[in-house]
Amino acid sequence: MKNNRRDFLKKSSLAGLGIAGVGVLNGFASEPEKGPWVSKSSIQTFNMSGYAAPKLETVRVGFIGLGQRGPSHLNAISKIEGTEIKALCDLRPESVNKAKKVLDGTSHNPAIYTGNEDEWKKLCERKDIDLIYICTPWHLHVPMAVFAMEQGKHVAIEVPAAVSMQECWQLVETSERTRKHCMMLENCCYDFFELLTLNMARQGYFGEIIHTEGAYIHNLIDLNFSDKGYQNMWRLRENATREGSLYPTHGLGPVCQVLNINRGDKMDYLVSVSSNDFMMAERAKAEAAKNDLYKEFVGKDFKGNMNTTTIRTTHGKTIMIQHDVTSPRPYSRIHLVSGTKGTALKYPEPRISNSHEGWVKEAEFKALEEKYTPNIVKKVGELAKKVGGHGGMDFLMNWRLIDCLRNGLPLDQDVYDAASWSSVWPLSEWSVNNRSNSVDVPDFTRGSWKKNQPHDIDLKKGGDTKVKI
Numbered sequence: 485m486k487n488n489r490r491d492f493l494k495k496s497s498l499a500g501l502g503i504a505g506v507g508v509l510n511g512f513a514s515e516p517e518k519g520p521w522v523s524k525s526s527i528q529t530f531n532m533s534g535y536a537a538p539k540l541e542t543v544r545v546g547f548i549g550l551g552q553r554g555p556s557h558l559n560a561i562s563k564i565e566g567t568e569i570k571a572l573c574d575l576r577p578e579s580v581n582k583a584k585k586v587l588d589g590t591s592h593n594p595a596i597y598t599g600n601e602d603e604w605k606k607l608c609e610r611k612d613i614d615l616i617y618i619c620t621p622w623h624l625h626v627p628m629a630v631f632a633m634e635q636g637k638h639v640a641i642e643v644p645a646a647v648s649m650q651e652c653w654q655l656v657e658t659s660e661r662t663r664k665h666c667m668m669l670e671n672c673c674y675d676f677f678e679l680l681t682l683n684m685a686r687q688g689y690f691g692e693i694i695h696t697e698g699a700y701i702h703n704l705i706d707l708n709f710s711d712k713g714y715q716n717m718w719r720l721r722e723n724a725t726r727e728g729s730l731y732p733t734h735g736l737g738p739v740c741q742v743l744n745i746n747r748g749d750k751m752d753y754l755v756s757v758s759s760n761d762f763m764m765a766e767r768a769k770a771e772a773a774k775n776d777l778y779k780e781f782v783g784k785d786f787k788g789n790m791n792t793t794t795i796r797t798t799h800g801k802t803i804m805i806q807h808d809v810t811s812p813r814p815y816s817r818i819h820l821v822s823g824t825k826g827t828a829l830k831y832p833e834p835r836i837s838n839s840h841e842g843w844v845k846e847a848e849f850k851a852l853e854e855k856y857t858p859n860i861v862k863k864v865g866e867l868a869k870k871v872g873g874h875g876g877m878d879f880l881m882n883w884r885l886i887d888c889l890r891n892g893l894p895l896d897q898d899v900y901d902a903a904s905w906s907s908v909w910p911l912s913e914w915s916v917n918n919r920s921n922s923v924d925v926p927d928f929t930r931g932s933w934k935k936n937q938p939h940d941i942d943l944k945k946g947g948d949t950k951v952k953i
């Protein structure tokens with residue numbers, strides 16, 4: 485069986501992994517048994533999990549990409565004490581100038597970089613910046629993050645961090661070599677029910693976790709087809725050309741934390757299946773009939789509307805992740821945690837159960853909330869709700885990032901999380917393109933997952949960073 489699989493992997497196209505032709509050429513050794521996308525080095529040079537960079541009394545921050553997403557992080561950081569916003573960059577002058585206005589009346593007076601597509605490099609080269617937020621289209625995340633880390637900056641990258649297996653490894657290898665933090669901004673890990681269920685899982689409420697589910701089911705078809713939404717319609721272009729679970733990390737991040745992925749367990753292999761596209765190609769034709777701008781999308785081989793990916797972990801747990809950004813369905817990230825003693829399910833509304841008889845009633849739910857709310861929420865939850873940003877989770881994440889840097893603490897999400905969670909996109913793409921055959925998820929930690937420790941949600945250290953609102 486193993487030999488068949490090895491032959492199969494040798495014969496199969498690797499184009500979907502974004503590493504066509506780079507197997508040996510770019511130093512990514514071809515080891516068919518593990519998959520040809522292992523790192524050139526099977527030994528970790530430096531472990532970034534649990535790594536604490538030197539404390540920064542004041543965190544000096546730069547931002548690249550100030551479209552729909554960047555300004556929300558900018559607003560959050562401007563309210564956290566012990567930060568200085570030094571520079572803002574966006575290709576489009578109107579975006580960067582509008583974002584700067586958010587800072588009127590604050591102590592922050594950042595320099596502006598705009599007008600051409602390489603200006604961001606000047607921001608990265610500044611000597612007075614510690615941390616760079618990268619909130620640009622997906623294909624720019626890794627080039628920008630790698631360059632920034634090479635310039636000695638910590639990076640916080642929007643989701644997904646990388647678009648190919650090669651890029652995932654680039655992040656890992658650069659972060660280890662430069663010893664700069666590379667955090668993916670997976671904000672859903674900081675949503676209130678996700679944090680509650682993470683704490684319950686850690687305290688054993690669910691018993692042994694057997695199975696989890698997550699998703700990104702969000703009807704973005706109008707936004708994707710709007711010429712006023714994503715800059716130059718970059719996201720529609722991704723949907724028109726790429727297959728698989730294009731945006732896996734909102735559903736995956738929280739359940740990976742519940743399962744201690746990269747910290748006691750790891751993803752072993754996955755299989756993935758996609759439906760056909762029944763909506764986007766039609767919509768492209770209809771839009772092109774009214775507006776020439778959409779002509780480039782006519783005749784494109786739009787990929788499936790619904791993707792379902794199933795992952796098995798090394799310790800025999802399963803994860804199901806779905807992606808659908810076109811169907812007229814209510815928003816859902818599912819967030820199911822199913823164990824030997826209990827279950828939690830977030831959508832359509834948060835529920836908990838500890839028997840087959842049904843979900844616990846409101847009073848018991850409240851009592852569980854009271855008992856299991858982690859300290860990070862007790863401390864900053866109410867403030868986070870006031871500042872806002874997806875109901876407060878964005879602020880919790882940004883506050884925690886700054887607090888860790890100011891106190892010289894390891895970050896909650898490290899480069900191995902960024903790489904492994906993002907890798908589910910190119911790996912699922914490969915599986916879909918190969919009749920749902922299984923594909924190994926590489927061990928980005930190269931063995932250190934066995935001893936890496938879960939991150940701290942109880943603020944055992946730190947927690948003293950103040951907020952001004």
Ligand SMILES: NC(=O)c1ccc[n+]([C@@H]2O[C@H](COP(=O)([O-])OP(=O)(O)OC[C@H]3O[C@@H](n4cnc5c(N)ncnc54)[C@H](O)[C@@H]3O)[C@@H](O)[C@H]2O)c1
Nearest residue numbers: 549550551552553574575576579601619620642643714715
């Ligand atoms: N975590 C979340 O909840 C969440 C929500 C929305 C978006 N996102 C992520 O945020 C990122 C940005 O998404 P968005 O919705 O803001 O997209 P957007 O198109 O609105 O913004 C991207 C910005 O990047 C700028 N840009 C493009 N090329 C550039 C270059 N060379 N130099 C400098 N700036 C450049 C564009 O001008 C634009 O303003 C994506 O990765 C997306 O997945 C995450």
